[in-house]
Amino acid sequence: MTALPEDSVEKWKSEQASLKQKLVEGDTEEWQTAPGFKGLERVGGVDLSFIKGDDVNACSQLVVLSFPEMELMYEDSQMVTLSAPYVPGFLAFREVPCLLEALQRLERTQPNLLPQVVFVDGNGLFHYREFGVACHLGVLAGLPCVGVAKNLLQVQGVIRSEEHQSQIRALKKGGDSFPLKAASGRVLGEALRSSDSSTKPIYVSVGHRISLDTAVRLTHACCRFRVPEPIRQADMRSREYLRTHFPSADTCG
DNA sequence: GCGACAG
């Protein structure tokens, strides 16, 4: 008998509800409210890359960049075997275990290089139950985290309506943003035009131990291109790892 | 029944 996703879903929901109680929404670090983020020196980024046709084996990537220069200070690529499938709303159960391990490896070997904040590919509070992958990793790692999604998750009444498209068109320059308000009126995240030359916004939300305003300003400060540099570097380097370690896998038998 | 569905 194969365990159907629905079996895990109820357990997953209660685990999300349980961990959510430990979530801290506001700023907890001095650099977060200091002018120019003075005191912030290291920003992290995590991501996973896959080989086409294989959704079980992946390359888990952690990078640490200097702030504000965005120069590489640390890099870790690790092949992992994922135990959970991707289920919308439960991305964390698939990706967090290996990302947490990467952070723990760093803490054990080079604690001085631990990032002061981690950018996560995916949503934080902007989530069906207000506990996305960025919240999940943040709480378990005990580190400030920011969620950045490249695509809009339609949740709690936030939809890709004509009004939404209109708000996007109103974003004129890098740093411009508008709030993503749930039907309840609560602001769950922010759509951000990350640079002058980028039309399609990114969706920023609180992961853990940071305010939404700080998360948005920091994200903008880390953007050279559309995707914040820590996530972009993690993405590029994990793909590069797969290219060199599994050249043209799956073709020709 | 139909559409939506982060990565």
Next chain:
DNA sequence: ATCTTGTCGC
């Protein structure tokens, strides 16, 4: 997530 080179524009 992955499939994929060139090409148009600033």
